[in-house]
Amino acid sequence: MSNDTTRHDWTVKDALAIHELPLMTLLFRAQSAHRDHHEPDAVQLATLLSVKTGGCPEDCAYCPQSSKYDTAVGAERMLGIDEVVSRARAAKAKGATRFCMGAAWREVKDGPAFDRVVDMVKGVKEIGMEACCTLGMLSSEQAKRLKSAGLDMYNHNLDTSKEFYGSIIQTRTYDDRLRTLENVRSAGIGVCCGGIIGMGEAKRDRVAMLVTLANMTPHPDSVPINTLVAVEGTPLEAQKPVDPLELVRMVATARIMMPKSTVRLSAGRTRLSREGQLLCFMAGANSIFYGEKLLTTPNPEADEDAQLLRDAGLRATGPTHVDASSEAQEINATDAAHRFAHGESGAGSCASCDLDAE
Numbered sequence: 158m159s160n161d162t163t164r165h166d167w168t169v170k171d172a173l174a175i176h177e178l179p180l181m182t183l184l185f186r187a188q189s190a191h192r193d194h195h196e197p198d199a200v201q202l203a204t205l206l207s208v209k210t211g212g213c214p215e216d217c218a219y220c221p222q223s224s225k226y227d228t229a230v231g232a233e234r235m236l237g238i239d240e241v242v243s244r245a246r247a248a249k250a251k252g253a254t255r256f257c258m259g260a261a262w263r264e265v266k267d268g269p270a271f272d273r274v275v276d277m278v279k280g281v282k283e284i285g286m287e288a289c290c291t292l293g294m295l296s297s298e299q300a301k302r303l304k305s306a307g308l309d310m311y312n313h314n315l316d317t318s319k320e321f322y323g324s325i326i327q328t329r330t331y332d333d334r335l336r337t338l339e340n341v342r343s344a345g346i347g348v349c350c351g352g353i354i355g356m357g358e359a360k361r362d363r364v365a366m367l368v369t370l371a372n373m374t375p376h377p378d379s380v381p382i383n384t385l386v387a388v389e390g391t392p393l394e395a396q397k398p399v400d401p402l403e404l405v406r407m408v409a410t411a412r413i414m415m416p417k418s419t420v421r422l423s424a425g426r427t428r429l430s431r432e433g434q435l436l437c438f439m440a441g442a443n444s445i446f447y448g449e450k451l452l453t454t455p456n457p458e459a460d461e462d463a464q465l466l467r468d469a470g471l472r473a474t475g476p477t478h479v480d481a482s483s484e485a486q487e488i489n490a491t492d493a494a495h496r497f498a499h500g501e502s503g504a505g506s507c508a509s510c511d512l513d514a515e
């Protein structure tokens with residue numbers, strides 16, 4: 158997907174002006190931008206799995222997996238390939254089309270652990286899902302290797318503005334992150350890059366992060382907007398929860414500035430009402446993490462999400478970034494919507510997907 162017809166010369170002033178529009182005007186503009194580039198009723202479902210949990214040497218102040226903080230998350234062994242592929246299969250059976258594997262690493266190190274991730278990617282691709290990884294910093298050779306294994310997307314967040322970044326993370330720099338994103342992009346892997354609100358940053362920091370993302374050419378393929386999950390034991394454990402309308406503003410601003418990107422309503426959904434989530438969809442969010450766990454913290458139950466989407470007349474989309482023929486993608490998309498509507502067995506006929514299952 159090329160975003161070359163969209164703007165890449167945003168200033169913080171422009172972005173703040175959008176962010177601070179009267180809410181109804183902001184929502185109208187965001188929904189209009191959304192409808193220009195996306196199916197208005199389509200939501201992508203991605204399931205996350207932590208394949209290597211805890212014991213991370215980094216000091217990210219929000220993160221329960223950092224070994225610097227005393228949280229309930231301890232260092233665990235890396236999962237095996239078969240377990241990961243079977244979890245991906247289960248996610249697919251529930252209607253997810255993308256499987257995202259996370260590791261609590263500062264960076265990827267060549268060796269058996271990385272070899273295993275490469276095999277996990279191959280396994281996820283073999284069952285017909287989009288594969289995404291988030292493994293920390295990545296060299297350009299490592300990115301090429303993941304691409305050859307079939308990796309569709311790599312998640313690596315900026316997290317916040319360059320100015321506020323130093324208050325949250327000291328063990329690696331903003332420029333380190335930008336370099337990894339460049340390595341990912343150059344290898345031909347889709348870029349998934351966004352951040353977190355609710356860490357004590359100013360509005361200016363929130364929109365400054367969006368400006369950095371929106372001035373990339375092309376824009377990131379996907380932009381996750383996380384709300385801080387304040388975890389006990391982390392330096393941010395006592396942060397005041399974000400007003401859901403602030404999240405709606407952030408999603409809408411991202412949608413207007415990066416109209417063709419997928420905007421992912423990410424961590425923090427358990428604190429949102431159904432209505433709050435629907436406002437985020439109206440503001441242009443078109444992807445969620447689907448399944449009862451994010452990496453280490455809770456996410457809404459899959460059944461609750463399925464019910465919410467059904468009640469709102471939204472439908473699960475198929476893969477958006479696979480190297481398959483368009484015909485195969487269409488079949489996959491119909492199949493995903495059908496599984497999502499009817500559960501694992503897929504039993505029953507379905508007017509919306511025109512598919513009769515036995």
Ligand code: SAM
Pocket residue numbers: 213219220221259260261262263291292293294312313314316352353383384385386387388424452
């Ligand atoms: N270790 C790798 C890295 O940091 O790049 C990959 C995994 S890391 C957990 C992925 C992202 O999850 C972080 O960049 C951050 O944006 C998000 N995240 C982690 N903990 C979070 C929390 N408590 N609340 C919201 N988002 C969080």
Ligand code: DTB
Pocket residue numbers: 205221259291312314351352381382383386423424451452453454455
């Ligand atoms: C992203 O932006 N959010 C996801 C995904 N990318 C990897 C992770 C959220 C993690 C929330 C805290 C946890 O569950 O550990």
Ligand code: SF4
Pocket residue numbers: 213214215216217220221222223260261262263293
């Ligand atoms: Fe480690 Fe990633 Fe957590 Fe930072 S966000 S502490 S790099 S797992």
